[in-house]
Amino acid sequence: MENQNITPFEATHPGTLIQDELEFREDLNQTELAKLLDVKRSFLNELIKGKRPITAKTAILLEKVFGINAKYWLDFQSQYDIDHARIQEKNIAKVKNIEIWDMIKNYIPEKFLKKLNLITDNLEKDIKTVFDIFDVNSIDDLINSFAKNKLVYYKKSDALNTDEKNLITWQCLAIYQAKKIKVKKYDPTKINELKKELNRIFYKNNDTINQVEKTLNKYGIKFLILEKLEKTPVDGIAFWNNSNPTIALTIRHKRLDNFAFTIMHELGHIELHLKDNKDRIIYDKKNNKHTKEEQEANNYSRDSLINKEYWSFFYKGNIHYQDFEVNKFSKEIKVHPSIILGRICHESDNYKRRTKISKNIN
Numbered sequence: 001m002e003n004q005n006i007t008p009f010e011a012t013h014p015g016t017l018i019q020d021e022l023e024f025r026e027d028l029n030q031t032e033l034a035k036l037l038d039v040k041r042s043f044l045n046e047l048i049k050g051k052r053p054i055t056a057k058t059a060i061l062l063e064k065v066f067g068i069n070a071k072y073w074l075d076f077q078s079q080y081d082i083d084h085a086r087i088q089e090k091n092i093a094k095v096k097n098i099e100i101w102d103m104i105k106n107y108i109p110e111k112f113l114k115k116l117n118l119i120t121d122n123l124e125k126d127i128k129t130v131f132d133i134f135d136v137n138s139i140d141d142l143i144n145s146f147a148k149n150k151l152v153y154y155k156k157s158d159a160l161n162t163d164e165k166n167l168i169t170w171q172c173l174a175i176y177q178a179k180k181i182k183v184k185k186y187d188p189t190k191i192n193e194l195k196k197e198l199n200r201i202f203y204k205n206n207d208t209i210n211q212v213e214k215t216l217n218k219y220g221i222k223f224l225i226l227e228k229l230e231k232t233p234v235d236g237i238a239f240w241n242n243s244n245p246t247i248a249l250t251i252r253h254k255r256l257d258n259f260a261f262t263i264m265h266e267l268g269h270i271e272l273h274l275k276d277n278k279d280r281i282i283y284d285k286k287n288n289k290h291t292k293e294e295q296e297a298n299n300y301s302r303d304s305l306i307n308k309e310y311w312s313f314f315y316k317g318n319i320h321y322q323d324f325e326v327n328k329f330s331k332e333i334k335v336h337p338s339i340i341l342g343r344i345c346h347e348s349d350n351y352k353r354r355t356k357i358s359k360n361i362n
Contacts, residue, residue, distance in 0.1 A: 007090050011083035013050030014076035021066050022048075037061045053077055097123040103139050104130055107146055109166050112229050118173075133169075133176045163231035170232050174248035178222050178241040186220030186244050191271055194219045195264070195304050202260045202305075203336050205362045209251075212263060221270070222246040238266040240278040245270040255359040257342030261301050268300030269293070305339055314340075315347065323355055 022028060030048070034041040037058070046052045054062070059073035101123050108130060113119045118133070119126040136142045146168060194215065201211045209225070216223040222241055228234065228250035235258070236249040247266040251259060273293050310333050321344055323337075330337040338359040345351045 007086040008083050011080050011087055013080050014054050014073055015048040015050045015052075017068075017073075017076065018044075018062070019048050021068075033065065036065050050080075053081070094123070097127060100127055100139050104142065107142055107165060109169055109229055112166075112169070112227075116227070134172045135175070161231050162233060163229070166229035166232040167234065170226060170229055170234060170250075171237060174224065174226050174237060174246075175239065175241060177224050177226065178239075178246045178248065181217075181222045181224065181241075181246075183217045183222055183244055184220045188271070188275060190219055191267070194221075195267065198260075198263060199305065199335065202256065202339060203330075203334050205256055205336055208256065208259070208361050216247065220244055224248050225251055228252050236262045236266045238269040238274060240274060245274060251361075254361055255338065255342070256336060256361045257338045257359055259361055260305060260336070260339055261342070264301035264304040265297045267304070268297035272296055272300060302343065306335055306343060307333065311343070315344065320353075323357055326355075326357060 018033075022030065022033065030044055031041055034044040037044065038061070039047075039058075043052065047054070047058070054073050054077040056070070056074065059070040059077075062068060062073050063070040104127065110119070113130075113133075119129055131137060131142070134142055134145055136145055146165075197215050198212060201208060201215060213223045222244050223246070226248055232250075233252070234250055235252055236247060239246050239248075247263065247270075249259075249262060249266075253259075273296075314329050326337045326340050326344070329335075330340055337357045341355060341357050342359070345353065
């Protein structure tokens with residue numbers, strides 16, 4: 001069955017059929033037809049040009065002249081009226097969408113969302129997508145969401161300027177993407193087992209990111225990597241999505257030691273700070289590197305990657321550890337040498353040492 005709700009590009013007036021009949025009938029012109037219909041020629045001309053409607057009286061007269069049923073003429077007119085109204089309504093909606101999008105553009109990184117193919121050039125769909133990403137129902141809700149302090153625990157450097165619009169978009173996009181991920185039920189009693197598996201993955205450093213994702217998912221933790229926006233110095237965030245904790249990373253620094261530390265850091269937030277408050281959302285536009293929660297997550301990450309006792313035995317404040325010493329310690333405790341090296345650099349505040357130890361994520 002033909003879809004009667006489709007809006008045509010242009011509404012066709014029944015006057016076009018009168019014009020077609022006149023062109024087909026060589027023995028009849030507008031002047032003669034006007035006489036047969038008992039109307040002025042100017043009236044007929046306006047009828048043909050779609051400036052006047054076909055009335056029941058006119059439809060009966062046209063039936064007599066052309067032999068085309070009066071009901072057909074009235075149905076034609078009725079369909080024209082419906083199509084014309086729908087086109088007007090559609091145009092009003094288009095104008096409204098243009099106005100809404102002009103406001104939306106002030107609150108979103110449009111190019112970034114286009115790059116991710118989340119928005120195209122269909123305003124109606126793009127507006128809905130943006131509202132879905134930011135979990136709002138209107139432009140007013142979107143504006144209000146930017147006026148609130150909302151989010152999450154996130155790790156960010158204070159060495160770079162932060163674009164608030166990009167930061168909020170990154171956070172909302174992470175939550176939006178997390179909704180699409182399906183994982184098993186989370187069991188907090190198995191967190192230590194999870195950390196052991198992650199450390200084995202870091203030590204082997206083979207298909208590391210995929211292996212970490214599979215392992216986190218296996219333990220009921222959603223995991224996703226989301227490209228970093230300009231002036232958004234975020235390494236990772238942790239939050240609850242439905243009944244599952246979630247970790248989202250940018251992998252801003254493509255180093256194994258940074259990746260491993262950030263994963264454990266976000267696990268620290270999940271276990272220490274989000275376990276008993278699954279609705280807690282924090283958005284701090286200032287540097288939060290030295291907050292109590294960040295320090296606790298940092299300590300959690302360090303101790304999860306390298307056992308306290310092992311580290312106390314190995315590290316004596318010497319900043320000149322040789323690669324062979326690091327590699328030897330790595331084999332003894334089954335921790336990747338780049339993670340050990342990263343810890344040495346951090347604690348000695350010396351990041352310029354020469355080394356052949358690879359920090360790449362494999």
